[in-house]
Amino acid sequence: MGLIDTIARPRAKKAAEPAVQPVLPLDQILRGDCIERMKALPSNSIDMIFADPPYNLQLGGELYRPDGSHVDAVTDDWDKFDTFAAYDRFTRAWLKEARRILKDDGSLWVIGSYHNIFRVGAAVQDLGYWILNDIVWRKTNPMPNFRGTRFTNAHETLIWASKGEKAKYHFNYRAMKTLNDELQMRSDWEFPTCGGTERLKKNGTKVHPTQKPEALLYRILLACTEPGDVVLDPFFGTGTTGAVAKRLGRSWIGIDREGDYIEAAHERIEAALPLDESAIRTMMSPRTQPKVAFGVLVENAYLTPGTVLTDSKRRWRATIRADGSLLSDCGTIGSIHKLGSTLQNAPACNGWSFWHYESEKGLKPIDDLRQTYLLATTV
Amino acid sequence: MGLIDTIARPRAKKAAEPAVQPVLPLDQILRGDCIERMKALPSNSIDMIFADPPYNLQLGGELYRPDGSHVDAVTDDWDKFDTFAAYDRFTRAWLKEARRILKDDGSLWVIGSYHNIFRVGAAVQDLGYWILNDIVWRKTNPMPNFRGTRFTNAHETLIWASKGEKAKYHFNYRAMKTLNDELQMRSDWEFPTCGGTERLKKNGTKVHPTQKPEALLYRILLACTEPGDVVLDPFFGTGTTGAVAKRLGRSWIGIDREGDYIEAAHERIEAALPLDESAIRTMMSPRTQPKVAFGVLVENAYLTPGTVLTDSKRRWRATIRADGSLLSDCGTIGSIHKLGSTLQNAPACNGWSFWHYESEKGLKPIDDLRQTYLLATTV
C-alpha cells in the first residue's frame, strides 16, 4: 500500500453534501479574468483554493549583480498596480468570489511576500475568512541582496484560512506528522526555489517568472485535501497546482489570462504522471541540522562581548566583540576562523577548536559551547 | 580582513541635526497610554522604535466601534468587524505618533503573529512607512498544537520599515554578516523562546506572558543602531528592549501602563551590566572607511606612473599615468572605475578589485595596496 493510500481518510462532511453535484469544469484551464471566471462557478462547490496572486513588487530601476550581470526581474504588466488602494480593490474582489464558491468546510491558501501579504491578510480577515496558520516558506537558495542594503529576502509567506471562525475545515494532521518524522509539522517549511529540470523553459528562457516548486503544493494538497477533491487556482500560471493535483488524484480547475502560460500548463499537466511514494518522502524530508554561527552564541549570552579567548597553549589572545568578530592583542580583527588562520599564518583554521575560553574546569574549546547550545535548542 | 577599526561611526545625519538636542526622558520608563506619552515627545528625535503591541483587543477597555461608540469587552456583543476596526484604529493611532517622533533616518520594528501582523503591516504601509524586510523569528522550542488541529505555530513575524520610500535608514550590513559567519544575514532568524533564568518570575509565575528573548533585541539593535542612539519601546512590558539597549550602550525610553511590569523592568535594567566600550564595536563597512583616491597611491609611490595594470585574467592592459588616470592599450583614458566599465562594456565596475598589479607573489588587486596604505596611515 502506498503512502498516499495509507494517510487518506474521507472528508467528514462527504455524506452531507447534496446528492446532485454541481457541474464544474473539472481538470480544465479557463482563460480570462479570474474574478469573471469565478463568478460563473456555482457557490459552495470547491474544496480548496490555492492562490498565487500578483505581489505588486513596485521595483525601481535596473539591478546588477556584483559581477556586472543583469538581474532578470519581474517586470510583467500583470504585476503593476497604480496604488495600494487599487491593489486592495483587486484583492478584495477576487477573495470575495473565492469565498462564495468555496465549500463551507473548504479552505483557502494564499502566498505572497512582504510587498503584498499584509494587505492580503487583512482582506482575508475583513471578508470573514478565519486564519488558521501563517506558513513560512524558507528558501534554501534565495537570491542574495546584491547591494548589501537589507537582509537577504529568504522567505515567502502563506496564509491558510477556513471560510469562517466557526467553519469546519480539513486537516490531515496524522499525515503531516508522519511526513515530519513523527514530529508535528511546524509553520516553517524549507524548500529550494523552483529550478533545474522542474523549471519550465522555452527556447532556453523561463516560461513564467514566478513558477512555484511542486514540493510546496504537494505538502499543501496532502495537508488539506483528499483524493477526488476539487482544487481551484485562480492564478494558474504554468499550472503547478494542476500538475500536483493530477499526480495526487485530485481534480483541479485553473484560471489564467495569458495564452502562453496556458499552453505551457496544458503540456505540463498532460505529461504529469502519478508520483511514486519515495518521491513524496524526499519532498517531505525534514530539514537537516542547522549550522550554528559563532555570533549566535554571543547573541544568546553563551559568551559575552569583552570575553578573552586564547588558543590551547595561550600563545594568542583575542577579545570577543558585539558582532561575533574577534580583536587580537595586536589589533587584528576577524572571524574566529579568519583570525585563527591569520595569527598562525596558516591557510585555514577551524576557529571552533582553535579558540578556548576559561571555564571553571580550565581552558575549554568554544566548540563545547556550541554543542551545549545545540543540545539546549534542538528538539 | 585588513579593515581598520576605529571608533563607532556616527550616524550619517548627525552633522545636519540641530545643535540643540531636544530634551528626551532618556533611560526612563514612562507610565501611561503609549499614544498619549508619545504625543509629549518631540518630533524627529528617536533613532529606532521597537514595538511589541498586544495581539488581542484587551487594551484596558478602550474599544470603540467605527461609529465611535464604546465597546464593553466583557458584556457587549461585539462582532468581528467591531473587533478588527477597533484594533485598526488603535494600531494606526500609535503608528502615526511613532512616525512623527522618529528621525527621518530612523527605523521601525514591530513584532506580531498571524492574529495581528497583517493588520499592522497594512497600517504601516498606509501611513507612509516603507517596509524594508519582514523577518521570521523561528522558535526552536515552540508550544506544540495540543489538539492536533493545525500546524505548530512555530514562528512570529517582524516588520522592519523606514520612515518613507525615499528615506535613508541605518543598516549595519557588515556587522550582520560577521554575526552570521561571513554570510549575509537572512530574513529568517532562529532563537529559543524566552525561558530559563532569563524569564522574569515572581512567586514562581511569569511576570509577563510574552516576554521576548534578549537575543532577538540584541540582533535588532546591532543591525539598526549605533552606540548612543535612542531606542523607544512603546509597549515596554518587562523591559527587554531597555536591558539590551543598556548592555549595548544605547539610550532607551520605555512606555507601559502596568505598574507591575514597570517595577519588574526597573529591577531588571538596574541589574543589567553595560558591555565594555571596546566590546560593543562591530566590523565597519568599507563604505564608512576613509576614502582613498587612486591618485593618492600614485603620489605616495605605492604605484609608479608607467606601471601596467591588468584584470585578473589578463584580458585587458592599462598604463598608469601621473595623475592617477589609466591609459588602455586601445587608447582609451579614464579613472580606474570608468575604464574598467568601458572596457567590459558593463554598467559599472569597481576598479579597486578589477585592476591588478604584478607583485612578487603574482597578480594582486590594487585594493591590497589601498589596505596597506590605510594600515600605514591610520592610527
Place this chain on the structure above:
DNA sequence: ATACCCGGTGAATCCTCAG
C-alpha cells in the same frame, strides 16, 4: 569515469555624495 572550473540565475520594492 571523475573532479574541478566556470558561467548562469532566482518574486528584489538593492548607493551616495558633490556640484
Place this chain on the structure above:
DNA sequence: GCTGAGGATTCACCGGGTA
C-alpha cells in the same frame, strides 16, 4: 531636485566544458 562620478556589492545550485 537632477546629474554624474566614485566605488561597493552575492549565495546556492545546476549544467556544461575541461583537466
